[in-house]
Amino acid sequence: MRVGRGELYAGRALLIALIAVVVLPFISIFTTALHPSRTVPVGLEWPADPQWGNFIEAFNVANMSTLLASSVFIVLAVVPVALVISTMAGFGIGLLRIPGARWLLLLFIFGLTLPFEGIITPLYFLAREIGILNTRLAIVLPLIGLFMPFAVFWMRAHFVNMPNEISEAARVDGASTWDLFWRIHVPLARAPMASLGILMSVWAWNQFLLALVLVEDPTQRTMAGALGAFQGHYATDIPLLSAGTVLILLPTLILFILFQRQVISALLQGSVKG
Amino acid sequence: MNHAAGGAGPGGAIVSSPARDARRRTSRRIPWTQGIRRQYVVGWLFVLPALVMYGLFVLQPLALTLQYSLYRWDGVGPATYVGLSNYVTVLSEPRLIETLFNAFRLVLFFSLIPVGLGLVTASVIQRVARGRLGAISRTVLFLPQVIPLVAAGIIWGRLLSLTGLVNQGLTAIGLGDVTRAWLGDFDTALSAVGIIGIWVLLGFCTVLLLTGMTKIDAALYESARIDGAGWFAEFRAITVPSLRYEIGVCITVTVIAALAAFDIVYVSTGGGPGGATAVPGIQIYILAFLERQVGLASALAVVLVFLVLLVILPIQRLTRDSAS
Numbered sequence: 240m241r242v243g244r245g246e247l248y249a250g251r252a253l254l255i256a257l258i259a260v261v262v263l264p265f266i267s268i269f270t271t272a273l274h275p276s277r278t279v280p281v282g283l284e285w286p287a288d289p290q291w292g293n294f295i296e297a298f299n300v301a302n303m304s305t306l307l308a309s310s311v312f313i314v315l316a317v318v319p320v321a322l323v324i325s326t327m328a329g330f331g332i333g334l335l336r337i338p339g340a341r342w343l344l345l346l347f348i349f350g351l352t353l354p355f356e357g358i359i360t361p362l363y364f365l366a367r368e369i370g371i372l373n374t375r376l377a378i379v380l381p382l383i384g385l386f387m388p389f390a391v392f393w394m395r396a397h398f399v400n401m402p403n404e405i406s407e408a409a410r411v412d413g414a415s416t417w418d419l420f421w422r423i424h425v426p427l428a429r430a431p432m433a434s435l436g437i438l439m440s441v442w443a444w445n446q447f448l449l450a451l452v453l454v455e456d457p458t459q460r461t462m463a464g465a466l467g468a469f470q471g472h473y474a475t476d477i478p479l480l481s482a483g484t485v486l487i488l489l490p491t492l493i494l495f496i497l498f499q500r501q502v503i504s505a506l507l508q509g510s511v512k513g
Numbered sequence: 514m515n516h517a518a519g520g521a522g523p524g525g526a527i528v529s530s531p532a533r534d535a536r537r538r539t540s541r542r543i544p545w546t547q548g549i550r551r552q553y554v555v556g557w558l559f560v561l562p563a564l565v566m567y568g569l570f571v572l573q574p575l576a577l578t579l580q581y582s583l584y585r586w587d588g589v590g591p592a593t594y595v596g597l598s599n600y601v602t603v604l605s606e607p608r609l610i611e612t613l614f615n616a617f618r619l620v621l622f623f624s625l626i627p628v629g630l631g632l633v634t635a636s637v638i639q640r641v642a643r644g645r646l647g648a649i650s651r652t653v654l655f656l657p658q659v660i661p662l663v664a665a666g667i668i669w670g671r672l673l674s675l676t677g678l679v680n681q682g683l684t685a686i687g688l689g690d691v692t693r694a695w696l697g698d699f700d701t702a703l704s705a706v707g708i709i710g711i712w713v714l715l716g717f718c719t720v721l722l723l724t725g726m727t728k729i730d731a732a733l734y735e736s737a738r739i740d741g742a743g744w745f746a747e748f749r750a751i752t753v754p755s756l757r758y759e760i761g762v763c764i765t766v767t768v769i770a771a772l773a774a775f776d777i778v779y780v781s782t783g784g785g786p787g788g789a790t791a792v793p794g795i796q797i798y799i800l801a802f803l804e805r806q807v808g809l810a811s812a813l814a815v816v817l818v819f820l821v822l823l824v825i826l827p828i829q830r831l832t833r834d835s836a837s
Contacts, residue, residue, distance in 0.1 A: 246744065250641035254650045257634060261653050261716070264668045267678045271671060282671070282678025324562040331559030338553055343560060350571055352825050354773030356794040357818040360801040360810050361577035362570070364588070384570025387563050416555045445661040447776045448794075452802065463661035463776070470667055470780060477671065484667050488660055495659045499652055502659060507721050510766050 265488075272297075272481035279477055290478065297482035301469050302458050307490070309375065310462040314443045316379045321386045322436055326428060328387075329394025330420050334401060344395060350388030355448050366453050377453035378461065382446060386439055393509070397431040398424070434505035441502070444491065462487050575818075581811035588807045599812035608788055609813060612796045613820070615703060616772045619792065622707025623714055623771035628763045630711075631718030636752060638719070639726050640744075651723065654716030662713065666780030669709040670696060673781075696782050702789045709777050714770060718763045725759035726752065761832025765825055772821050793817040 267282050273289040274280040276296070297303070328347075332340045362381050366372040371380065401424070409419050425432075443461065450464025457468035466487045473480045495502055582599055586592035603609045634654070638647045657665060672678045673695040680692035695705040733751050742750065753760070775794035778784060784791040784799065791799075793813055801810035 247641050250637040251646060253634070253637055254642055254646060257715075258650060258653045261656055261712070263678065264672055264712070265656075267672060268668045279676055281676045282681040324566065327559040328563035331556045335552065335556035335559065337556035337560065343564070347563075347567065350567065352769060352821050353571065353575070354769070354794065354817055354821055356773060356775060356797045357814045358571060358574035358578055360797065360807060360814060361574035361581065363802070365570075365574060365577070380566070381570040384566040384568075387567040387571070391563055391567075416552060416559075420559070441659060445663075447661065447663050447779075448798075451779075452798070463663045466661065466663045466667065467780060470663075480667065481671065484664055488664050491660050492656075495656065499655075503651070503655055503720060506658065506717070507724055510717075510721065510762050 268481045268484055272478055272485050274478045276478055277476050293478055293482040294486060297479055297486055300473075300479070301465065301483045301486070303486055305458045306460075306462060306465045306487075309459055309465075310444055313375055313378055313382075313461055314440050316375070317382050317386070317443045318436055318439045321383045321390055321439055322432060324383075325387060325390030325435070326394050326425065326432060327420070328391045329396075329398050330424060332391065333395035333398030334406065334424065335416070344392075347388045347391045350385075351392065353388070355385065359448060359452055362449070363452055372453060373455050373459070375454070375459050378446065378449050378464075381449060381453070382443055386442070389509070390435055390439065393435050394428070394431065397428055401427070434501070434508055437498070437502055437505040438509045441506070462490070578811045578814050578818075581807055582815050584808045586807045587805040588801075589805075592808070595808065599808045600816070602809060603812045603816055608791070609796065609809075611788065612791045612793045612813070613816070615790065616774070616792050616817075616820075618703055619707055619710065619771040619774055620768055622704070623710040623774070624764055624767035626707075626711050627714040627718045627767055628760060631715055631722050631763065632748075632753065632756070632760070634715070634719045635723040635726055636748060638723055651720055655720050656716065657713045658717045662776035663780050665709060665713050666777045669705075669712065669777075670781045673705050673708075696790075697786055699786055699789050702782055702786060706774075706778055706781060706790050709781060710771065710774070713777070714767050718767065721763055722756055722759050725756045729755045758832050761828055765828050765832075768824055768828070769821060772817065772824065793820075 263283070270283060270285055271280050272293055273291065274284075274286045274293075275288070275290055276293065280286070331337055332344055337343075363372070366377040366381075371377045405423060405427075406419055409423050414423070445463045446461050447463045447467060450460040451467055454460050454464065457465040460468070466484065469483050469487075470480060473483065581592075583594060583596060584592040585595045585599070634650075638650055642650060674680075675692070675694045679695065683689065683692050693701065695701050729751065733755075734747060737747050737751060773794055774792050775798070778790055778792055778795050779798070782790040784795040793816070797810045797814050797817070800806045800813065
């Protein structure tokens with residue numbers, strides 16, 4: 240493709256400007272975090288005496304180690320279960336084509352556009368009734384349910400495109416339905432399952448509304464939920480709040496930079512299929 | 514959504530009655546047909562766990578939202594049946610109906626601008642930055658999409674504050690007069706929240722559209738160039754029409770993000786000042802958990818769910834048509 244010199248420079252200038260717009264906010268929050276506690280720094284200014292200790296203080300007052308453990312627990316409780324049961328459902332609907340498969344699929348698709356706010360109020364009373372309010376289960380169980388529409392839809396899209404010959408060959412060899420699923424189709428579905436796992440991990444990690452409403456104690460919440468509480472407590476101490484924000488961002492940023500190709504492609508495929 | 518239209522056709526196809534007849538006639542010799550009926554039961558068992566979780570924690574609460582919306586209830590005491598009067602309140606009381614208008618104003622920022630600017634950016638990357646600059650732009654622009662929205666809200670709360678980077682920049686270029694606390698000013702708060710949305714969603718749209726662009730046949734551009742088409746003509750006649758499906762996906766995702774916005778608004782403004790940035794999600798939270806008006810909150814929730822469907826379904830139909 241031949242491109243004129245003017246366009247070349249204008250285009251690159253635009254891209255560099257956009258990159259700056261994305262990066263500057265991160266730099267601003269970082270320099271703010273280095274200012275002395277309880278001061279009100281301007282947007283972008285390297286402090287005369289950088290207070291690296293702010294990060295340690297934020298780590299301690301935000302209970303960061305507990306928070307990390309809590310977030311990891313929630314992700315580990317949600318993602319494997321959601322992954323297994325949605326893969327099973329996708330297999331049943333897409334490959335076994337059980338009677339009523341079409342109807343079931345529509346039922347799940349209906350949930351795809353549902354905003355969480357639409358059901359958050361009854362979820363609160365439901366969690367209170369079954370005694371899981373203010374425990375991590377109050378985030379874990381609804382989250383598994385809320386992931387089902389997308390996850391089932393996603394896995395069904397994989398199974399519906401699998402050639403029938405594979406299953407027929409296995410049947411002739413006398414494989415049970417469970418064998419067919421576990422030994423033949425799950426290994427073949429590894430790629431879509433991996434993408435789905437990444438997607439659900441990011442979503443669970445970043446989940447805010449459920450954490451805010453269903454769990455009062457920030458140390459039992461997700462990272463994002465805890466950040467909301469941290470903001471409430473330290474809104475007046477801007478450098479400390481900024482240091483806490485940087486710390487809470489850090490795990491996500493590191494994981495994204497390490498796995499950027501997988502994360503980007505999972506998120507994109509996710510939206511295209513959904 | 515591309516798979517939704519096809520596939521399901523032969524879904525429940527293997528009709529059950531011939532199978533049953535066959536079984537009656539030859540059940541001894543061909544146990545395989547018996548297997549088919551058992552297979553249906555087993556198949557349903559495969560779907561059951563997902564269905565139970567979905568039913569318990571999504572469909573049941575959804576039905577309860579509908580039920581609550583017909584009652585006046587403070588969440589503790591007895592509930593009084595009030596018919597549709599909560600809905601009348603939602604659609605007539607200014608502070609509630611205004612949240613619906615605010616949601617649509619956010620669509621401009623969360624959807625129109627990221628999709629429009631994303632098209633331009635993706636096309637620029639495609640044309641002038643196929644090497645390292647393009648790869649870096651892709652990664653960096655995508656970054657805001659993976660961080661928690663709460664963090665985006667806190668970061669931008671700082672940037673848009675009186676002493677924030679935005680005002681610092683404006684002063685530097687001689688616009689010191691317009692500086693203000695952008696999120697605290699009645700006239701600018703909603704637009705300021707919208708700008709946070711642009712920051713979060715632009716990269717997502719850009720990268721998605723860029724992936725679509727790489728699939729467009731280069732021969733189309735070659736022949737357009739022979740006809741003497743310029744950049745804009747190409748953009749309008751080839752790029753945009755070829756990307757109809759990707760554009761539809763971008764619009765769907767971003768419109769839902771706008772109508773159901775919660776995290777960013779909660780953290781950056783909490784709905785203030787004076788309700789200037791109150792969106793349905795925030796108002797539902799305030800009504801249900803701070804003002805203890807569970808019925809009214811639920812009516813607003815039902816209206817929100819319905820609005821999202823009303824806006825998304827036509828867009829889905831358009832993209833599905835273009836995909837087939």
